[in-house]
Amino acid sequence: MLSAEDNELLCRVGAGTPMGEFLRRFWIPALKSSDLPAPDGDPVELRLLGEDLVAFRDTTGQVGVLQARCPHRQAPLFYGRNEACGLRCIYHGWKFDVAGTCVDMPSEPPESNFKDKVPPIGYPVQETSDIVWVYLGPRDKQPALPELEWARVPSEHRYLVKYNQACNYVQAIEGDLDSSHIGFLHMDFEALRHPKTPEARWRAQDLAPRWIVEPTDYGLMLAAQRNAEPDTFYWRINHYYFPWYTTIAGPLDQSRGHGHIWIPVDDIHTEVWCVTWAPNEPLTEEEKFNILSGPNPHIASLDPATGKLRAKKENHFLQDREAQRTTSFTGIRGVREQDTAVVEGMGAIVDRTKEHLGTSDLAIIGMRRQLLNGANALLQGVEPAAATRGELYHPRAWSAVLPRDRAERFLFLEDPEVQKLMATLV
Ligand code: FES
Numbered sequence: 001m002l003s004a005e006d007n008e009l010l011c012r013v014g015a016g017t018p019m020g021e022f023l024r025r026f027w028i029p030a031l032k033s034s035d036l037p038a039p040d041g042d043p044v045e046l047r048l049l050g051e052d053l054v055a056f057r058d059t060t061g062q063v064g065v066l067q068a069r070c071p072h073r074q075a076p077l078f079y080g081r082n083e084a085c086g087l088r089c090i091y092h093g094w095k096f097d098v099a100g101t102c103v104d105m106p107s108e109p110p111e112s113n114f115k116d117k118v119p120p121i122g123y124p125v126q127e128t129s130d131i132v133w134v135y136l137g138p139r140d141k142q143p144a145l146p147e148l149e150w151a152r153v154p155s156e157h158r159y160l161v162k163y164n165q166a167c168n169y170v171q172a173i174e175g176d177l178d179s180s181h182i183g184f185l186h187m188d189f190e191a192l193r194h195p196k197t198p199e200a201r202w203r204a205q206d207l208a209p210r211w212i213v214e215p216t217d218y219g220l221m222l223a224a225q226r227n228a229e230p231d232t233f234y235w236r237i238n239h240y241y242f243p244w245y246t247t248i249a250g251p252l253d254q255s256r257g258h259g260h261i262w263i264p265v266d267d268i269h270t271e272v273w274c275v276t277w278a279p280n281e282p283l284t285e286e287e288k289f290n291i292l293s294g295p296n297p298h299i300a301s302l303d304p305a306t307g308k309l310r311a312k313k314e315n316h317f318l319q320d321r322e323a324q325r326t327t328s329f330t331g332i333r334g335v336r337e338q339d340t341a342v343v344e345g346m347g348a349i350v351d352r353t354k355e356h357l358g359t360s361d362l363a364i365i366g367m368r369r370q371l372l373n374g375a376n377a378l379l380q381g382v383e384p385a386a387a388t389r390g391e392l393y394h395p396r397a398w399s400a401v402l403p404r405d406r407a408e409r410f411l412f413l414e415d416p417e418v419q420k421l422m423a424t425l426v
């Protein structure tokens with residue numbers, strides 16, 4: 001449970017709000033590079049932290065992210081002409097380069113220097129890891145990029161897919177930290193009857209894992225301990241990283257990673273990025289295909305035209321009641337569809353004064369506390385350390401089977417094998 005005041009503080013992301021200012025201290029994954037495929041191609045409208053923006057790739061391939069409206073008379077620049085190293089407003093022809101500087105003002109006399117008096121309307125941009133990153137915070141506080149493992153592997157090792165979810169970003173993140181829902185919400189009866197791996201069996205058999213939740217410099221480490229064989233435990237270690245990243249434990253050989261980015265579009269919409277990567281080899285075409293189109297897809301109903309799921313509240317997420325009796329716990333197809341059904345269904349901003357949190361919710365409590373502490377510290381003038389120290393993001397999610405006698409809290413964390421696993425693989 002959270003007070004109404006803390007819930008507001010946690011969830012409001014607009015400019016000038018305490019959390020909005022905290023979030024603006026970090027680079028924001030804004031677009032996939034492939035959303036702006038070609039120089040002088042079509043501009044793209046976007047909205048981040050409640051701010052309307054327009055992005056374009058200029059003649060040289062550089063990306064600009066500008067305020068959405070022209071500073072002359074506020075016409076939308078999205079309709080503009082992307083030509084000769086700039087975006088030209090269709091209303092009176094003012095033209096802006098990727099930095100947002102007005103470089104041409106044909107509606108004024110040639111001798112006028114009025115264009116030099118118009119403040120730039122662009123934001124700092126970096127393009128790396130197949131992502132266009134933008135920074136909306138104070139210019140003198142420009143941070144470092146987070147050195148997450150998936151951001152440092154070659155393109156062929158990484159697969160990015162994103163969609164828009166109609167709810168606040170915090171409850172979207174909470175869905176990833178709430179590891180105990182896996183055995184319910186994502187339960188597939190066939191997998192339960194015939195588990196393909198021992199891990200699947202352990203996950204299905206131990207529905208109430210024990211938790212270690214450790215606040216860290218980068219956010220939170222979440223260790224879930226499940227019973228494996230009589231003398232072993234199955235450990236899954238996930239991470240939350242400031243302010244909107246998560247990574248989730250993958251297979252025991254650590255050959256694949258999976259994580260999410262939860263970007264607040266505004267107070268009641270979230271751009272959900274699903275990141276799949278392989279530290280040591282390219283992903284195969286088949287596994288990329290399976291993410292959207294396999295028999296058990298991660299996302300089953302993505303509509304590329306809208307960037308939204310076809311399964312939605314209005315059609316009850318295409319829930320099949322017969323399938324719910326015979327095939328899966330939910331009768332909803334797609335892992336993200338299952339998550340989205342419950343997370344959106346809580347309301348655009350969940351009323352946390354009404355909840356009753358148990359021991360399985362420790363990770364959620366820890367994440368909220370970290371975000372609230374960060375925003376409150378910034379109000380006191382303390383800048384977030386993680387924003388400027390990209391190397392803090394090196395720890396990766398992992399899973400392991402370890403003898404039960406190493407399970408004591410601190411012995412577990414000091415175990416050399418655990419230390420090795422905690423370190424990033426690339
Ligand atoms: S409104 Fe854009 S040039 Fe006039």
Ligand SMILES: [Fe+2]
Nearest residue numbers: 175181186339
């Ligand atoms: Fe989930």
